[in-house]
Amino acid sequence: MKIRQLRRWAIGLVAGLAAVGAQARPNAEPVKTDPGNATIVLTGGNVVGIDGEGAIRDAVVVIHGDKIVAVGPAGSVTVPQEARIVPMDGKWLIPGLMNMHVHLGLKLPGAEGAALASETDPELALRMAANARKSLLSGVTTVRLVGESHGVDFALRRAIQRGEVIGPRIKTAGEIIVPTGGHGSLETDGPYGFAHAAREQIKQGADWIKIAISGGIADTHGSIAAAPMTDEELSTLIEVAHRNGIPVTAHNGSPAAAEQSLRLGIDCFEHGYYLTEANLKEMKAKGKWLVPTIVVSQAGAREFYKKIGSPEWYLERVDSTGQEHWKMLQTAIRMGVNIALGTDQFPYEPNGGTTATVAEAELYNKAGMTPLQALRAGTVETARLLRIEDQVGRIKPGLYADIVAVEADPTADISALRTIDFVMKNGVIYRDDAHGVMAD
Numbered sequence: 001m002k003i004r005q006l007r008r009w010a011i012g013l014v015a016g017l018a019a020v021g022a023q024a025r026p027n028a029e030p031v032k033t034d035p036g037n038a039t040i041v042l043t044g045g046n047v048v049g050i051d052g053e054g055a056i057r058d059a060v061v062v063i064h065g066d067k068i069v070a071v072g073p074a075g076s077v078t079v080p081q082e083a084r085i086v087p088m089d090g091k092w093l094i095p096g097l098m099n100m101h102v103h104l105g106l107k108l109p110g111a112e113g114a115a116l117a118s119e120t121d122p123e124l125a126l127r128m129a130a131n132a133r134k135s136l137l138s139g140v141t142t143v144r145l146v147g148e149s150h151g152v153d154f155a156l157r158r159a160i161q162r163g164e165v166i167g168p169r170i171k172t173a174g175e176i177i178v179p180t181g182g183h184g185s186l187e188t189d190g191p192y193g194f195a196h197a198a199r200e201q202i203k204q205g206a207d208w209i210k211i212a213i214s215g216g217i218a219d220t221h222g223s224i225a226a227a228p229m230t231d232e233e234l235s236t237l238i239e240v241a242h243r244n245g246i247p248v249t250a251h252n253g254s255p256a257a258a259e260q261s262l263r264l265g266i267d268c269f270e271h272g273y274y275l276t277e278a279n280l281k282e283m284k285a286k287g288k289w290l291v292p293t294i295v296v297s298q299a300g301a302r303e304f305y306k307k308i309g310s311p312e313w314y315l316e317r318v319d320s321t322g323q324e325h326w327k328m329l330q331t332a333i334r335m336g337v338n339i340a341l342g343t344d345q346f347p348y349e350p351n352g353g354t355t356a357t358v359a360e361a362e363l364y365n366k367a368g369m370t371p372l373q374a375l376r377a378g379t380v381e382t383a384r385l386l387r388i389e390d391q392v393g394r395i396k397p398g399l400y401a402d403i404v405a406v407e408a409d410p411t412a413d414i415s416a417l418r419t420i421d422f423v424m425k426n427g428v429i430y431r432d433d434a435h436g437v438m439a440d
Protein backbone atom coordinates (compact mmCIF):
# COMPACT_ATOMS: atom_id res chain seq x y z
CA MET A 1 0.00 0.00 0.00
CA LYS A 2 2.77 2.37 1.05
CA ILE A 3 4.75 1.65 -2.14
CA ARG A 4 1.66 2.20 -4.25
CA GLN A 5 1.00 5.53 -2.59
CA LEU A 6 4.60 6.59 -3.06
CA ARG A 7 4.46 5.54 -6.69
CA ARG A 8 1.26 7.51 -7.19
CA TRP A 9 2.82 10.53 -5.50
CA ALA A 10 5.80 10.32 -7.83
CA ILE A 11 3.57 9.97 -10.88
CA GLY A 12 1.49 12.90 -9.63
CA LEU A 13 4.63 14.99 -9.25
CA VAL A 14 5.81 14.18 -12.78
CA ALA A 15 2.32 14.87 -14.15
CA GLY A 16 2.23 18.12 -12.22
CA LEU A 17 5.55 19.18 -13.71
CA ALA A 18 4.37 18.13 -17.16
CA ALA A 19 1.25 20.25 -16.68
CA VAL A 20 3.36 23.24 -15.67
CA GLY A 21 5.49 22.60 -18.76
CA ALA A 22 2.38 22.50 -20.93
CA GLN A 23 1.22 25.83 -19.55
CA ALA A 24 4.60 27.36 -20.26
CA ARG A 25 4.43 26.28 -23.90
CA PRO A 26 2.39 28.85 -25.83
CA ASN A 27 1.43 26.34 -28.53
CA ALA A 28 0.43 23.44 -26.26
CA GLU A 29 -1.76 21.09 -28.26
CA PRO A 30 -5.44 21.33 -27.36
CA VAL A 31 -7.61 18.24 -26.93
CA LYS A 32 -8.87 17.19 -30.36
CA THR A 33 -12.55 16.30 -30.24
CA ASP A 34 -12.30 14.03 -33.28
CA PRO A 35 -10.50 10.76 -32.46
CA GLY A 36 -9.84 10.14 -36.17
CA ASN A 37 -8.17 6.76 -36.76
CA ALA A 38 -6.06 6.90 -33.63
CA THR A 39 -5.56 3.82 -31.46
CA ILE A 40 -5.36 4.30 -27.71
CA VAL A 41 -4.59 1.48 -25.29
CA LEU A 42 -5.42 1.80 -21.61
CA THR A 43 -3.12 -0.49 -19.62
CA GLY A 44 -2.73 -1.55 -15.99
CA GLY A 45 -6.26 -0.67 -14.88
CA ASN A 46 -9.04 -2.90 -13.57
CA VAL A 47 -12.26 -3.10 -15.57
CA VAL A 48 -15.25 -3.28 -13.27
CA GLY A 49 -17.58 -6.30 -13.69
CA ILE A 50 -20.69 -4.31 -14.55
CA ASP A 51 -22.79 -7.44 -15.17
CA GLY A 52 -21.66 -9.05 -11.93
CA GLU A 53 -19.10 -11.22 -13.76
CA GLY A 54 -16.14 -10.07 -11.63
CA ALA A 55 -13.49 -7.51 -12.53
CA ILE A 56 -10.74 -7.88 -15.13
CA ARG A 57 -7.56 -7.14 -13.19
CA ASP A 58 -4.54 -5.61 -14.93
CA ALA A 59 -6.70 -5.07 -17.99
CA VAL A 60 -5.88 -3.91 -21.50
CA VAL A 61 -8.56 -1.85 -23.24
CA VAL A 62 -7.96 -1.12 -26.93
CA ILE A 63 -9.79 1.84 -28.46
CA HIS A 64 -9.74 2.52 -32.17
CA GLY A 65 -11.33 5.77 -33.33
CA ASP A 66 -14.44 6.28 -31.23
CA LYS A 67 -15.06 2.60 -30.41
CA ILE A 68 -13.78 -0.02 -27.98
CA VAL A 69 -12.27 -2.87 -30.00
CA ALA A 70 -10.81 -5.23 -27.37
CA VAL A 71 -10.92 -5.74 -23.60
CA GLY A 72 -9.11 -8.42 -21.62
CA PRO A 73 -6.40 -9.25 -19.09
CA ALA A 74 -2.83 -8.24 -20.01
CA GLY A 75 -1.25 -10.81 -22.32
CA SER A 76 -4.58 -11.93 -23.77
CA VAL A 77 -5.05 -8.85 -25.97
CA THR A 78 -2.79 -7.82 -28.82
CA VAL A 79 -1.58 -4.25 -28.48
CA PRO A 80 -1.30 -2.63 -31.93
CA GLN A 81 2.17 -1.23 -32.68
CA GLU A 82 1.09 2.29 -33.55
CA ALA A 83 -1.03 2.59 -30.41
CA ARG A 84 -0.68 5.36 -27.88
CA ILE A 85 -0.32 3.69 -24.47
CA VAL A 86 -2.04 5.39 -21.53
CA PRO A 87 -1.12 3.81 -18.16
CA MET A 88 -4.05 3.52 -15.74
CA ASP A 89 -1.86 2.61 -12.76
CA GLY A 90 -4.23 0.32 -10.84
CA LYS A 91 -7.28 2.55 -11.31
CA TRP A 92 -10.77 1.16 -11.81
CA LEU A 93 -12.38 1.67 -15.18
CA ILE A 94 -16.15 2.05 -15.36
CA PRO A 95 -18.49 2.96 -18.23
CA GLY A 96 -19.03 6.72 -18.57
CA LEU A 97 -21.77 7.88 -16.20
CA MET A 98 -25.15 8.82 -17.65
CA ASN A 99 -27.55 11.33 -16.10
CA MET A 100 -31.17 11.13 -17.26
CA HIS A 101 -32.64 14.26 -15.69
CA VAL A 102 -30.66 17.32 -16.68
CA HIS A 103 -31.56 20.91 -17.57
CA LEU A 104 -28.38 22.59 -18.83
CA GLY A 105 -30.25 25.91 -18.78
CA LEU A 106 -31.65 25.36 -15.27
CA LYS A 107 -33.01 28.39 -13.41
CA LEU A 108 -34.51 28.01 -9.93
CA PRO A 109 -36.43 30.34 -7.63
CA GLY A 110 -34.13 32.53 -5.55
CA ALA A 111 -31.48 35.18 -6.00
CA GLU A 112 -29.41 33.27 -8.61
CA GLY A 113 -32.53 32.50 -10.67
CA ALA A 114 -33.71 36.11 -10.44
CA ALA A 115 -30.37 37.31 -11.83
CA LEU A 116 -31.07 35.20 -14.94
CA ALA A 117 -34.60 36.56 -15.46
CA SER A 118 -33.58 38.79 -18.36
CA GLU A 119 -31.11 36.30 -19.90
CA THR A 120 -31.16 36.45 -23.71
CA ASP A 121 -31.01 33.32 -25.90
CA PRO A 122 -27.36 33.93 -26.90
CA GLU A 123 -26.49 34.25 -23.20
CA LEU A 124 -28.44 31.08 -22.46
CA ALA A 125 -26.60 29.21 -25.24
CA LEU A 126 -23.20 30.18 -23.85
CA ARG A 127 -24.22 29.28 -20.29
CA MET A 128 -25.53 25.89 -21.45
CA ALA A 129 -22.29 25.23 -23.37
CA ALA A 130 -20.26 25.98 -20.22
CA ASN A 131 -22.50 23.65 -18.21
CA ALA A 132 -22.12 20.93 -20.85
CA ARG A 133 -18.33 21.11 -20.57
CA LYS A 134 -18.38 20.94 -16.77
CA SER A 135 -20.81 18.00 -16.91
CA LEU A 136 -18.53 15.99 -19.19
CA LEU A 137 -15.41 16.73 -17.14
CA SER A 138 -17.22 15.53 -14.00
CA GLY A 139 -17.49 12.07 -15.59
CA VAL A 140 -20.94 12.25 -17.19
CA THR A 141 -20.61 11.20 -20.83
CA THR A 142 -24.32 11.05 -21.71
CA VAL A 143 -27.21 13.21 -20.57
CA ARG A 144 -30.91 13.22 -21.28
CA LEU A 145 -32.20 16.80 -21.28
CA VAL A 146 -35.77 16.94 -20.01
CA GLY A 147 -36.79 20.54 -20.49
CA GLU A 148 -34.87 23.32 -22.19
CA SER A 149 -36.09 26.37 -24.06
CA HIS A 150 -36.11 28.07 -27.47
CA GLY A 151 -34.39 25.15 -29.24
CA VAL A 152 -30.98 25.95 -27.73
CA ASP A 153 -30.61 22.28 -26.73
CA PHE A 154 -30.86 21.17 -30.38
CA ALA A 155 -28.23 23.73 -31.41
CA LEU A 156 -25.95 22.65 -28.56
CA ARG A 157 -26.32 18.96 -29.48
CA ARG A 158 -25.27 19.77 -33.05
CA ALA A 159 -22.33 21.87 -31.86
CA ILE A 160 -21.10 19.03 -29.62
CA GLN A 161 -21.50 16.51 -32.46
CA ARG A 162 -19.43 18.79 -34.72
CA GLY A 163 -16.75 19.13 -32.04
CA GLU A 164 -17.22 22.90 -31.68
CA VAL A 165 -18.26 22.60 -28.06
CA ILE A 166 -17.12 20.07 -25.46
CA GLY A 167 -19.92 18.19 -23.76
CA PRO A 168 -21.64 14.88 -23.14
CA ARG A 169 -23.64 12.92 -25.71
CA ILE A 170 -27.07 14.58 -25.65
CA LYS A 171 -30.52 13.09 -25.91
CA THR A 172 -33.14 15.77 -25.52
CA ALA A 173 -36.87 16.17 -24.99
CA GLY A 174 -36.90 19.79 -26.15
CA GLU A 175 -39.39 21.93 -24.32
CA ILE A 176 -41.74 20.69 -21.54
CA ILE A 177 -45.31 20.46 -22.87
CA VAL A 178 -47.97 21.28 -20.28
CA PRO A 179 -51.60 22.30 -19.96
CA THR A 180 -52.06 26.02 -19.26
CA GLY A 181 -50.72 26.76 -15.78
CA GLY A 182 -48.73 23.50 -15.69
CA HIS A 183 -45.16 22.83 -14.53
CA GLY A 184 -43.38 23.70 -17.77
CA SER A 185 -42.91 26.32 -20.45
CA LEU A 186 -44.79 25.18 -23.58
CA GLU A 187 -48.45 25.59 -22.65
CA THR A 188 -51.25 24.12 -24.73
CA ASP A 189 -54.74 22.72 -24.28
CA GLY A 190 -56.97 20.11 -25.84
CA PRO A 191 -55.91 16.97 -27.74
CA TYR A 192 -55.04 18.88 -30.94
CA GLY A 193 -52.92 21.33 -28.99
CA PHE A 194 -50.93 18.48 -27.45
CA ALA A 195 -50.62 16.64 -30.76
CA HIS A 196 -49.28 19.79 -32.43
CA ALA A 197 -46.84 20.58 -29.60
CA ALA A 198 -45.45 17.02 -29.62
CA ARG A 199 -45.03 17.05 -33.41
CA GLU A 200 -43.27 20.42 -33.22
CA GLN A 201 -40.70 19.02 -30.75
CA ILE A 202 -40.20 15.89 -32.85
CA LYS A 203 -39.75 18.04 -35.98
CA GLN A 204 -36.95 19.94 -34.25
CA GLY A 205 -35.23 16.67 -33.35
CA ALA A 206 -36.56 15.61 -29.93
CA ASP A 207 -35.51 12.11 -28.82
CA TRP A 208 -38.13 12.14 -26.07
CA ILE A 209 -41.30 14.01 -25.24
CA LYS A 210 -41.48 15.54 -21.76
CA ILE A 211 -44.73 16.57 -20.17
CA ALA A 212 -45.72 17.58 -16.66
CA ILE A 213 -48.79 15.75 -15.39
CA SER A 214 -48.68 17.14 -11.86
CA GLY A 215 -47.35 20.21 -10.06
CA GLY A 216 -43.81 20.52 -8.71
CA ILE A 217 -42.06 21.54 -5.49
CA ALA A 218 -41.42 25.02 -6.89
CA ASP A 219 -45.03 25.73 -7.90
CA THR A 220 -46.98 28.39 -6.03
CA HIS A 221 -50.39 27.28 -7.31
CA GLY A 222 -52.24 23.98 -7.74
CA SER A 223 -51.57 20.75 -5.87
CA ILE A 224 -48.80 18.22 -6.49
CA ALA A 225 -51.45 15.52 -5.94
CA ALA A 226 -53.79 16.74 -8.72
CA ALA A 227 -54.03 15.24 -12.23
CA PRO A 228 -54.90 18.26 -14.41
CA MET A 229 -54.69 16.68 -17.91
CA THR A 230 -57.74 15.04 -19.47
CA ASP A 231 -57.60 11.46 -20.76
CA GLU A 232 -58.11 12.76 -24.29
CA GLU A 233 -55.16 15.17 -24.05
CA LEU A 234 -52.82 12.62 -22.53
CA SER A 235 -53.74 9.69 -24.76
CA THR A 236 -53.47 11.83 -27.92
CA LEU A 237 -50.02 13.10 -26.97
CA ILE A 238 -48.77 9.60 -26.09
CA GLU A 239 -50.19 8.17 -29.32
CA VAL A 240 -48.56 10.88 -31.45
CA ALA A 241 -45.18 10.35 -29.79
CA HIS A 242 -45.31 6.56 -30.01
CA ARG A 243 -46.37 6.67 -33.67
CA ASN A 244 -43.11 8.55 -34.26
CA GLY A 245 -41.11 6.01 -32.24
CA ILE A 246 -40.56 8.54 -29.45
CA PRO A 247 -41.06 7.66 -25.77
CA VAL A 248 -42.83 9.95 -23.30
CA THR A 249 -41.71 10.88 -19.81
CA ALA A 250 -43.61 12.92 -17.28
CA HIS A 251 -42.71 15.12 -14.39
CA ASN A 252 -44.97 13.51 -11.82
CA GLY A 253 -45.48 13.46 -8.10
CA SER A 254 -49.15 12.54 -8.11
CA PRO A 255 -50.63 9.04 -7.56
CA ALA A 256 -53.79 9.97 -9.48
CA ALA A 257 -51.80 11.24 -12.50
CA ALA A 258 -49.60 8.12 -12.29
CA GLU A 259 -52.61 5.80 -12.39
CA GLN A 260 -54.11 7.72 -15.34
CA SER A 261 -50.93 7.94 -17.43
CA LEU A 262 -49.90 4.31 -16.81
CA ARG A 263 -53.33 3.27 -18.05
CA LEU A 264 -52.75 5.41 -21.18
CA GLY A 265 -49.29 3.98 -21.93
CA ILE A 266 -46.70 6.46 -20.58
CA ASP A 267 -43.07 5.23 -20.52
CA CYS A 268 -41.33 6.96 -17.61
CA PHE A 269 -41.83 9.15 -14.53
CA GLU A 270 -39.50 11.83 -13.18
CA HIS A 271 -39.26 12.35 -9.37
CA GLY A 272 -42.35 10.31 -8.38
CA TYR A 273 -42.48 12.06 -4.99
CA TYR A 274 -45.80 10.66 -3.76
CA LEU A 275 -46.16 7.49 -5.87
CA THR A 276 -47.98 4.74 -3.98
CA GLU A 277 -47.14 1.08 -3.68
CA ALA A 278 -50.00 0.37 -6.13
CA ASN A 279 -48.46 2.79 -8.69
CA LEU A 280 -45.05 1.19 -8.30
CA LYS A 281 -46.52 -2.29 -8.59
CA GLU A 282 -48.11 -1.36 -11.89
CA MET A 283 -44.86 0.22 -13.13
CA LYS A 284 -43.00 -2.97 -12.26
CA ALA A 285 -45.60 -5.15 -14.00
CA LYS A 286 -45.50 -2.99 -17.16
CA GLY A 287 -41.72 -2.47 -17.21
CA LYS A 288 -42.02 1.33 -16.85
CA TRP A 289 -39.21 3.58 -15.64
CA LEU A 290 -38.55 5.82 -12.67
CA VAL A 291 -35.92 8.58 -12.67
CA PRO A 292 -35.90 9.47 -8.96
CA THR A 293 -33.81 12.71 -8.77
CA ILE A 294 -33.61 11.95 -5.05
CA VAL A 295 -30.86 14.55 -4.53
CA VAL A 296 -33.35 17.40 -4.98
CA SER A 297 -35.28 16.57 -1.81
CA GLN A 298 -32.63 15.33 0.63
CA ALA A 299 -30.19 16.99 3.04
CA GLY A 300 -27.63 17.99 0.40
CA ALA A 301 -30.36 19.88 -1.47
CA ARG A 302 -31.22 22.12 1.48
CA GLU A 303 -27.61 23.31 1.52
CA PHE A 304 -27.80 23.95 -2.23
CA TYR A 305 -31.12 25.83 -2.18
CA LYS A 306 -29.84 28.03 0.66
CA LYS A 307 -26.74 28.81 -1.37
CA ILE A 308 -28.74 29.94 -4.40
CA GLY A 309 -30.98 32.08 -2.17
CA SER A 310 -34.24 30.07 -2.33
CA PRO A 311 -37.05 31.41 -0.15
CA GLU A 312 -37.92 29.75 3.18
CA TRP A 313 -41.27 28.37 1.97
CA TYR A 314 -39.38 26.45 -0.70
CA LEU A 315 -36.96 24.95 1.82
CA GLU A 316 -39.91 23.82 3.96
CA ARG A 317 -41.55 22.14 0.97
CA VAL A 318 -38.30 20.38 0.13
CA ASP A 319 -38.17 18.94 3.67
CA SER A 320 -41.75 17.68 3.76
CA THR A 321 -41.64 16.29 0.21
CA GLY A 322 -38.25 14.73 0.95
CA GLN A 323 -39.55 12.30 3.56
CA GLU A 324 -42.25 10.90 1.24
CA HIS A 325 -39.85 10.88 -1.70
CA TRP A 326 -37.33 8.82 0.28
CA LYS A 327 -39.93 6.24 1.38
CA MET A 328 -41.16 5.96 -2.22
CA LEU A 329 -37.60 5.33 -3.46
CA GLN A 330 -37.00 2.62 -0.85
CA THR A 331 -40.24 0.90 -1.90
CA ALA A 332 -39.41 1.17 -5.62
CA ILE A 333 -35.99 -0.40 -5.03
CA ARG A 334 -37.44 -3.18 -2.86
CA MET A 335 -40.04 -3.94 -5.56
CA GLY A 336 -37.45 -3.98 -8.35
CA VAL A 337 -38.93 -1.13 -10.43
CA ASN A 338 -36.69 -0.03 -13.34
CA ILE A 339 -34.63 2.88 -12.04
CA ALA A 340 -32.39 5.15 -14.13
CA LEU A 341 -30.15 7.75 -12.51
CA GLY A 342 -31.08 11.41 -12.87
CA THR A 343 -30.52 14.44 -10.66
CA ASP A 344 -32.50 17.54 -11.76
CA GLN A 345 -29.40 19.44 -10.67
CA PHE A 346 -26.43 20.12 -12.92
CA PRO A 347 -24.56 16.78 -13.14
CA TYR A 348 -21.47 18.43 -11.62
CA GLU A 349 -23.34 20.51 -9.01
CA PRO A 350 -21.64 20.23 -5.59
CA ASN A 351 -23.84 18.09 -3.34
CA GLY A 352 -22.86 16.41 -0.07
CA GLY A 353 -19.13 16.88 -0.71
CA THR A 354 -19.26 15.38 -4.22
CA THR A 355 -21.23 15.97 -7.43
CA ALA A 356 -25.02 15.64 -7.71
CA THR A 357 -24.57 12.62 -10.02
CA VAL A 358 -22.37 10.75 -7.53
CA ALA A 359 -24.53 11.82 -4.56
CA GLU A 360 -27.58 10.43 -6.38
CA ALA A 361 -25.85 7.03 -6.79
CA GLU A 362 -24.80 7.05 -3.13
CA LEU A 363 -28.39 7.73 -2.07
CA TYR A 364 -29.64 4.76 -4.16
CA ASN A 365 -27.16 2.61 -2.26
CA LYS A 366 -28.36 4.05 1.06
CA ALA A 367 -32.00 3.44 0.06
CA GLY A 368 -31.43 -0.26 -0.62
CA MET A 369 -29.49 -0.86 -3.84
CA THR A 370 -26.18 -2.74 -3.74
CA PRO A 371 -23.20 -0.63 -4.91
CA LEU A 372 -23.26 -2.59 -8.19
CA GLN A 373 -26.98 -1.85 -8.69
CA ALA A 374 -26.36 1.84 -7.97
CA LEU A 375 -23.54 1.90 -10.54
CA ARG A 376 -25.73 0.11 -13.09
CA ALA A 377 -28.52 2.65 -12.48
CA GLY A 378 -26.18 5.26 -13.98
CA THR A 379 -24.70 3.14 -16.80
CA VAL A 380 -26.35 -0.08 -18.02
CA GLU A 381 -29.88 0.88 -16.94
CA THR A 382 -29.69 4.41 -18.34
CA ALA A 383 -28.53 2.97 -21.67
CA ARG A 384 -31.52 0.62 -21.58
CA LEU A 385 -33.88 3.51 -20.82
CA LEU A 386 -32.49 5.42 -23.83
CA ARG A 387 -32.62 2.24 -25.95
CA ILE A 388 -28.93 2.60 -26.83
CA GLU A 389 -27.50 -0.42 -24.99
CA ASP A 390 -25.88 -1.41 -28.29
CA GLN A 391 -23.91 1.87 -28.21
CA VAL A 392 -23.00 2.78 -24.61
CA GLY A 393 -23.28 1.70 -20.96
CA ARG A 394 -20.58 -0.98 -20.85
CA ILE A 395 -16.84 -1.32 -21.50
CA LYS A 396 -17.30 -3.83 -24.28
CA PRO A 397 -15.99 -4.25 -27.85
CA GLY A 398 -18.24 -2.59 -30.42
CA LEU A 399 -19.50 0.12 -28.09
CA TYR A 400 -18.47 3.78 -28.04
CA ALA A 401 -15.40 4.35 -25.89
CA ASP A 402 -17.05 6.22 -23.00
CA ILE A 403 -14.81 5.36 -20.04
CA VAL A 404 -14.26 6.93 -16.64
CA ALA A 405 -11.61 5.96 -14.08
CA VAL A 406 -11.73 6.02 -10.28
CA GLU A 407 -9.28 5.09 -7.50
CA ALA A 408 -11.09 2.06 -6.06
CA ASP A 409 -13.75 -0.54 -6.92
CA PRO A 410 -17.17 1.20 -6.88
CA THR A 411 -18.96 -2.18 -6.74
CA ALA A 412 -17.39 -2.62 -3.28
CA ASP A 413 -18.02 0.98 -2.18
CA ILE A 414 -20.08 3.31 -4.39
CA SER A 415 -18.30 6.34 -2.89
CA ALA A 416 -15.28 5.40 -5.01
CA LEU A 417 -17.12 7.47 -7.66
CA ARG A 418 -15.99 10.54 -5.71
CA THR A 419 -12.48 10.02 -7.11
CA ILE A 420 -13.20 10.39 -10.86
CA ASP A 421 -10.01 11.71 -12.45
CA PHE A 422 -10.12 10.35 -16.01
CA VAL A 423 -12.85 10.93 -18.61
CA MET A 424 -12.97 9.55 -22.14
CA LYS A 425 -15.91 10.05 -24.49
CA ASN A 426 -16.10 8.63 -28.02
CA GLY A 427 -12.43 7.63 -27.78
CA VAL A 428 -11.22 11.13 -26.87
CA ILE A 429 -9.53 11.72 -23.50
CA TYR A 430 -11.02 14.97 -22.12
CA ARG A 431 -9.54 14.63 -18.69
CA ASP A 432 -6.62 12.67 -17.25
CA ASP A 433 -5.37 14.25 -14.05
CA ALA A 434 -2.43 11.84 -13.72
CA HIS A 435 -1.06 12.99 -17.09
CA GLY A 436 -2.03 16.67 -16.94
CA VAL A 437 -4.85 16.53 -19.51
CA MET A 438 -7.86 18.83 -19.04
CA ALA A 439 -9.91 19.95 -22.04
CA ASP A 440 -10.55 23.69 -22.15
Ligand SMILES: [Zn+2]
Binds near residue numbers: 146
Ligand atom coordinates in the same frame (compact mmCIF):
# COMPACT_ATOMS: atom_id res chain seq x y z
ZN1 LIG B 1 -36.45 18.80 -13.91
